[in-house]
Structure formats: C-alpha cells, structure tokens
Amino acid sequence: xxxxxxxxxxxxxxxxxxxxxxxCINETNRSEGDDLIPADIMGYGTTIDELITNRKEFIxxxxxxxxxxxxxxxxxxxxxxxERILNDGDTGIFVREILLDLKSDDYHVNFGIRISxxxxxxxxxxxxxxxxxxxxxxxxxxxxxxxxxxxxxxKLEQQVKERxxxxxxxxxxxxxxxxxxxxxxxxxSLGQLAAGIAHEIKNPMNFVNNFSExxxxxxxxxxxxLMKIPASDQTAEITDLLNELESNxxxxxxxxxxxxxxxKSMLMHSRGGTGVMEPTNLNGLMSEYVNLAFHGxxxxxxxxxxxxxxxxxxxxxxVSLNTEDFSRVVLNLCKNAFDAMREKTLKPEMESYxxxxxxxxxxxxxxxxxxxxxxxxxxxxxxxxKLFEPFFTTKKGTEGTGLGLxxxxxxxKSHGGTIQIETVPGExxxxxxxxxxxxxx
Amino acid sequence: xxxxxxxxxxDVEMLFRQKFRKEIKNKEIEMxxxxxxxxxxxxxxEADPPEVMYVFSDINMPGMTGLELLExxxxxxxxxNVSMISAYGDSDNYNRAISSGAKxxxxxxxxFESLKKEISEIKG
Numbered sequence: 393x394x395x396x397x398x399x400x401x402x403x404x405x406x407x408x409x410x411x412x413x414x415x416c417i418n419e420t421n422r423s424e425g426d427d428l429i430p431a432d433i434m435g436y437g438t439t440i441d442e443l444i445t446n447r448k449e450f451i452x453x454x455x456x457x458x459x460x461x462x463x464x465x466x467x468x469x470x471x472x473x474x475e476r477i478l479n480d481g482d483t484g485i486f487v488r489e490i491l492l493d494l495k496s497d498d499y500h501v502n503f504g505i506r507i508s509x510x511x512x513x514x515x516x517x518x519x520x521x522x523x524x525x526x527x528x529x530x531x532x533x534x535x536x537x538x539x540x541x542x543x544x545x546x547k548l549e550q551q552v553k554e555r556x557x558x559x560x561x562x563x564x565x566x567x568x569x570x571x572x573x574x575x576x577x578x579x580x581s582l583g584q585l586a587a588g589i590a591h592e593i594k595n596p597m598n599f600v601n602n603f604s605e606x607x608x609x610x611x612x613x614x615x616x617x618l619m620k621i622p623a624s625d626q627t628a629e630i631t632d633l634l635n636e637l638e639s640n641x642x643x644x645x646x647x648x649x650x651x652x653x654x655x656k657s658m659l660m661h662s663r664g665g666t667g668v669m670e671p672t673n674l675n676g677l678m679s680e681y682v683n684l685a686f687h688g689x690x691x692x693x694x695x696x697x698x699x700x701x702x703x704x705x706x707x708x709x710x711v712s713l714n715t716e717d718f719s720r721v722v723l724n725l726c727k728n729a730f731d732a733m734r735e736k737t738l739k740p741e742m743e744s745y746x747x748x749x750x751x752x753x754x755x756x757x758x759x760x761x762x763x764x765x766x767x768x769x770x771x772x773x774x775x776x777x778k779l780f781e782p783f784f785t786t787k788k789g790t791e792g793t794g795l796g797l798x799x800x801x802x803x804x805k806s807h808g809g810t811i812q813i814e815t816v817p818g819e820x821x822x823x824x825x826x827x828x829x830x831x832x833x
Numbered sequence: 834x835x836x837x838x839x840x841x842x843x844d845v846e847m848l849f850r851q852k853f854r855k856e857i858k859n860k861e862i863e864m865x866x867x868x869x870x871x872x873x874x875x876x877x878x879e880a881d882p883p884e885v886m887y888v889f890s891d892i893n894m895p896g897m898t899g900l901e902l903l904e905x906x907x908x909x910x911x912x913x914n915v916s917m918i919s920a921y922g923d924s925d926n927y928n929r930a931i932s933s934g935a936k937x938x939x940x941x942x943x944x945f946e947s948l949k950k951e952i953s954e955i956k957g
Binding site: 597602606 | 842844848851852920941942943
C-alpha cells in the first residue's frame with residue numbers, strides 16, 4: 393500500500409464512505425458491505441433503540457430499515473457537508489445530509505438525516521469504524537427539543553378540541569333525531585288509534601245523517617198535508633214549530649256530515665298499503681296538482697289572487713312514489729298555503745300584500761328536496777310543535793278537520809322521507825320535504 | 834217485488850222502511866230483513882222458488898261476511914240479483930264483490946236516490 397499516493401487514498405476513503413451511505417439507504421446489495429463493516433463497528437442510528445456495537449446488530453438494523461422502506465416509494469438527495477482526511481490518508485471523516493422522501497398510500501414524509509462517518513484503513517482495507525446518524529427537530533433555536541414538544545402538545549390539544557367539537561355536533565344530531573323519533577312514534581300510535589275509532593264511528597254517524605235527512609223529508613211532507621187543512625191559528629203555530637224542527641234537523645245533518653268528513657279523512661289516512669310505489673315524474677305531478685289546488689281554491693268560496701312560481705329541477709330522475717297518496721300531500725300543503733295567505737290578506741294593514749306560492753324541486757345526491765313556500769303569516773313558535781298532530785287545527789269552527797298535516801306527515805313517512813318547516817312569523821312558511829329517489833325495502 | 838236487506842245493524846230496517854215508505858205503502862215493493870248471512874240464507878230457502886228477487890247485503894258482519902253470502906246466494910239461486918252495500922269502498926272489496934257476481938256496489942252512507950233508481954230498473 394506504501395506506493396499509493398495521498399490523492400489515491402482520498403479517493404478510496406471517499407469511495408468507502410459512498411458505499412457505506414448507499415448500503416445504509418438500501419441502494420446497494422447487502423454483500424457490498426462484507427469488507428466494509430468490521431466485526432466491532434459502533435454507531436448510533438436516529439432512534440433511541442439504534443445503538444449498534446457489532447456487525448450483527450448493524451445487519452439487523454439494515455434489515456429493519458429495508459422492511460420499513462419496502463412499503464413506500466423512496467427517493468434520496470445527498471448533500472456533502474464536511475470532509476477531513478487524516479493520518480496521511482489512512483482515515484477520513486465525512487459528514488453528509490440526506491433528504492429522504494417516503495411515499496405510500498397512507499403517508500407522504502419528507503425527512504432529513506445527518507450522517508457522520510469515520511472510515512479507517514484496517515488490515516489493508518478501508519472500513520467504517522464509527523458512524524452517527526441524527527434527525528433534526530422541525531423547529532428552530534430548539535437545542536433541547538422543548539419547542540418541538542410544546543408544538544406537538546399544542547397540536548394534540550388542537551386535535552382534541554376538534555374531535556370534541558365533532559363529538560358535540562354528532563351528539564346534538566343524535567338528540568334531535570331522537571326527539572323527532574319520539575314525536576313520530578307519538579303521531580303513528582295516535583294515527584292507528586284514530587283509524588280504529590273512525591271505523592267504529594262511521595256506522596252510527598251514517599244513521600245520524602240518514603235519519604236526520606229522512607226527518608227533513610217528513611217535515612216537508614207534513615207541510616204538504618197541512619196545506620190541505622183550512623188555515624187557522626193552530627196551523628200557523630204548527631208551521632212555526634215545523635220550521636224550527638226543520639232547522640234543528642238541518643243542524644244535526646250539517647254537523648253529522650262534518651263528523652262524517654273527519655271520519656272519511658281518517659279512514660283514507662289509515663287505508664295504507666293499497667297504493668303502489670312506482671317511479672314517477674315528480675315535476676309533472678307537482679305542476680299538475682299545484683295547478684289543481686290553485687283552481688280548486690279559485691273556484692271556492694273565498695278565492696284569493698296568488699302568484700304561483702314553479703322552479704322545477706329539469707335533471708330530476710324518476711322518484712319512487714305512491715302517486716295517489718303523494719298528490720294529497722301536494723294538495724294539502726298548497727291548500728294550507730292558500731288558507732294561510734288568505735288570512736294575511738284579510739288584515740287591514742296588508743293592503744299592498746301579494747300572496748305568492750313558490751314550489752320547487754331539487755335533485756340532491758340520492759334524494760330529492762321539494763319545497764312548498766308561501767309568503768303568508770308564518771307559524772308562531774307556540775304552535776309549531778303541534779302542527780303535525782292529528783286534530784290540531786287553527787282554522788275556525790267547521791273549516792278544518794285538523795288532519796291535513798297529520799296525514800301529510802304520515803304519507804311522507806311511508807315514503808321514507810321527512811318534512812320540515814321553516815317559518816318566520818309575519819313573513820313566510822316553507823315546508824321542505826326530502827324524499828329518497830329509490831325506495832329501500 | 835220482494836227485496837231482502839241484510840245488515841247486522843238492526844236500525845237499518847227502520848231506515849229502509851221509512852225511506853221506502855211510499856213504495857211499501859203503494860205495494861210497489863215488499864221488504865224483508867235479515868241480520869246475519871245465515872238468517873238471510875234461511876229466509877231465501879223458505880220458499881221454492883224464492884220470492885225474493887233482489888238482495889242488498891252489508892259486507893262487514895259478524896259470522897258470515899257479505900261476500901261469503903254473495904257467493905252462496907249466487908251458487909244456489911243464480912237468478913237472484915245481489916248487490917253489496919259497504920262502508921269499505923276500497924278496491925279489494927269492490928273487485929272481489931264484482932268478480933263473485935255482485936250486480937252493483939253501493940258505499941255507505943247510502944245514496945238512496947241511486948238505490949231507488951236501481952230497484953226501479955229491476956222492477957221495470
């Protein structure tokens with residue numbers, strides 16, 4: 393070896409360092425290290441357990457690194473930092489920075505390692521007697537890692553806060569879902585009870601109506617018979633009494649008919665299961681029945697002028713519907729809207745008020761959102777909760793059965809959908825129906 | 834013409850007798866009443882051939898239902914007209930009644946005008 397020059401030794405030292413680095417990052421075959429690694433190699437890796445005191449441990453470390461890296465795509469960049477050749481070229485100290493880039497499906501890490509290596513000529517070959525690897529912490533002016541730990545703690549605290557907020561949000565969601573479930577259960581059992589009662593009441597109600605109707609006919613026949621008797625104070629008195637009797641009978645018949653209408657609605661309500669769910673052009677159904685509701689209202693006793701705006705999503709796919717039932721939902725909600733807006737027109741300060749009914753459909757993922765919005769008087773908070781309960785009505789006297797919204801609610805529920813109300817008293821009421829496009833049964 | 838009304842509600846008799854007061858008084862029609870399916874069959878079998886020309890029956894009755902009665906009457910006395918009168922005007926009941934040979938299907942509350950029209954057509 394004595395004839396080798398200093399320059400040549402330097403090249404051999406650099407080459408040994410080079411081979412060692414490539415070995416460490418698994419760029420070369422393990423056998424390359426055979427004459428490079430002495431039996432008593434000593435070194436530090438970047439983690440606390442990486443204290444190496446012999447060749448066997450070093451090989452184990454390389455194996456473990458190879459295992460870790462096998463899951464990722466790895467790329468390197470070598471940056472020489474320091475080099476010192478000592479002992480006439482028999483020993484070299486090399487310092488390098490290696491920038492690693494590890495990529496896998498789960499992570500992407502950029503990583504810097506500082507490696508110092510001492511290569512020395514032992515028994516006629518250049519070997520690595522010692523190396524030290526370290527990884528810098530990712531904060532500046534932090535010799536003793538205090539900032540790093542603080543940063544990590546802060547990050548953890550932040551994560552805990554975020555998770556806690558998420559948990560709060562889902563707890564709230566759960567609570568409101570539970571409340572909704574309780575309300576729905578209450579409504580469902582009331583509905584069943586009501587339907588049972590309706591069946592029992594229908595027959596006696598028919599008798600009340602039939603017999604009162606019959607008696608009205610008899611009063612008329614008595615009048616005809618009475619005309620055949622010469623008029624007197626007695627016949628005048630009888631005629632008076634007959635008139636009273638007839639008006640009473642008419643009252644019985646009128647209220648009996650009213651009760652019969654309630655019972656009929658309840659029966660229709662519970663009829664359930666006879667209609668068929670089939671893919672339906674919801675936009676077509678909407679425009680048909682909104683139109684029908686409008687003309688029904690115009691033809692009725694207390695018509696109002698109302699603007700009708702249809703905003704139907706042209707990209708709506710067919711929606712699974714029981715059209716017979718669902719058209720009642722549309723009619724009910726439109727009728728309610730017209731009734732509500734009429735109330736508002738009757739207020740003396742509302743001279744310039746223009747009723748406006750807006751109906752829209754919107755495709756949203758696997759659902760369709762349907763909105764029936766009026767600019768009527770809105771619903772006060774005090775009665776919002778009761779709105780969908782059977783027999784709850786704000787309409788005076790004989791105008792409403794109190795079943796419209798309860799039936800609406802049940803029909804939507806049987807379609808696997810939901811109905812929500814958004815309202816500002818004095819401003820508007822929006823009924824928002826969400827339906828699944830396909831029924832899952 | 835003799836008509837049989839079948840209904841488990843006894844007040845039906847009073848109602849029909851009053852509603853058809855004139856027709857009964859003028860002897861245009863005669864009305865008999867049965868309050869169950871069995872009673873109706875027994876009444877029909879009293880005379881051979883039966884005097885009853887038309888049966889109007891309720892559907893929902895304890896024991897034999899109106900639809901069962903309809904099938905039995907149609908099997909034994911095919912010449913007798915049978916129509917159903919029911920509070921349950923749903924398509925299931927309607928289809929079953931018509932396919933079993935019911936002439937008409939009336940819903941409660943009974944529209945007596947259409948019932949009178951039906952009877953006068955048969956009489957005619």
